[in-house]
Amino acid sequence: EAAVTQSPRNKVAVTGGKVTLSCNQTNNHNNMYWYRQDTGHGLRLIHYSYGAGSTEKGDIPDGYKASRPSQENFSLILELATPSQTSVYFCASGGQGAHEQYFGPGTRLTVL
Amino acid sequence: QQNVQQSPESLIVPEGARTSLNCTFSDSASQYFWWYRQHSGKAPKALMSIFSNGEKEEGRFTIHLNKASLHFSLHIRDSQPSDSALYLCAVKGSGTYQRFGTGTKLQVVP
Numbered sequence: 001e002a003a004v005t006q007s008p009r010n011k012v013a014v015t016g017g018k019v020t021l022s023c024n025q026t027n028n029h030n031n032m033y034w035y036r037q038d039t040g041h042g043l044r045l046i047h048y049s050y051g052a053g054s055t056e057k058g059d060i061p062d063g064y065k066a067s068r069p070s071q072e073n074f075s076l077i078l079e080l081a082t083p084s085q086t087s088v089y090f091c092a093s094g095g096q097g098a099h100e101q102y103f104g105p106g107t108r109l110t111v112l
Numbered sequence: 113q114q115n116v117q118q119s120p121e122s123l124i125v126p127e128g129a130r131t132s133l134n135c136t137f138s139d140s141a142s143q144y145f146w147w148y149r150q151h152s153g154k155a156p157k158a159l160m161s162i163f164s165n166g167e168k169e170e171g172r173f174t175i176h177l178n179k180a181s182l183h184f185s186l187h188i189r190d191s192q193p194s195d196s197a198l199y200l201c202a203v204k205g206s207g208t209y210q211r212f213g214t215g216t217k218l219q220v221v222p
Contacts, residue, residue, distance in 0.1 A: 033209070042118075042200060042214040043156065058209070059113075090155060100146060100158035101202075101210065 003027065004104035006091050012110045019078040021107050023091030031094045032074040033058075033101065034066060036087040043090065049074055081111045114139045114205045118213035125220055131188040131195070133216045138182065139205030145177055146210070147186045148200040156200055160186070191220045 003026045013019045025032065030051045035043040045058030047066035055066040063085060065077040078085055088108050094101040115138040125131050133147075144163055148156040162168045162175045162184065172191075177184040188195055196219050202210040 031209075035212075040214060043212040045209060045211075048209055056208075059211075097144065097204075100161060103155035103157065105155050 004091055004093055004102050006089075006104040006107050008107060009105065010108045012112065013078075013081045014112055015082060017081050017111075019081050019109065019111075021076040021078075021089055021091075021109070023074045023076075023104055024072050025074075025091075025093040025102070025104075026072065027093050027102060028071065029093035029095055029102075030071075031096070032068065033092045033094070034064075034074070034076045035090045035092065036060070036085075037090060037106075038087050046076065046089075083111045085109065086111045114142070114203060114211045116201060116203050116211050116213040118199075118201055118216050120216060121214070122217040123219070125191050125218070127191060127193060127220055127222050129191050129220075131191045131218060131220075133186045133188075133199050133201075133218070134183065135185065135201030135203070135213055136183050137203045137205070137211075139203070140179070140182065142179070142182075142203050142205040144204040144210070145175070145184050146202040147173075147175065148202060148212075150198040150200060150215075152197070156198075159199075191218075193220045193222055196220050 033048045034046045049068040067075045091104040092101040146161045149159045150156040172189045174187045201213045
């Protein structure tokens with residue numbers, strides 16, 4: 001079974017603070033993704049990566065940065081967190097083309 | 113930009129019923145189509161996929177795809193309470209990644 005883990009699972013941050021969400025996959029997949037999930041919006045793609053050293057903007061990248069230092073690890077960085085970034089964040093990994101994505105358990109982020 | 117829409121937003125059905133969930137997309141060059149299922153508080157998990165026009169059946173689940181109509185659907189036969197979840201469709205078009213719909217929340221009541 002493909003394995004994707006995320007840390008932390010829950011995070012409370014203050015407005016203006018820096019937040020880093022981490023993701024690790026042991027599937028040896030080239031592609032990794034960061035989504036946020038809000039009621040009524042489904043899963044929206046923030047950033048994705050094709051491999052170590054690469055990051056690409058998804059549909060809603062504003063206010064977020066990403067880092068892919070290795071095949072296994074992909075981080076999402078909120079330099080200046082805002083209350084509008086309160087959400088559940090999912091990381092996923094996947095192969096090329098027709099391959100499905102495998103999701104981590106999610107991180108619930110609250111920005112006060 | 114690919115636009116993926118799902119209907120209905122929510123659905124309550126009795127145990128044993130046949131359930132139909134719908135997904136429409138805007139990019140006629142779309143190639144790959146998935147349904148994901150997400151139980152409450154859990155991660156989404158791929159349920160079924162289809163890559164060519166027609167029908168695909170796996171157990172109680174069937175996918176129909178009609179690319180000309182920009183529509184695909186998921187049908188659940190003999191719905192069970194364990195099927196209660198958020199169902200997300202996903203489409204990969206001419207772009208580089210899948211886009212997800214907003215989801216249909218299904219509740220199956222005994």
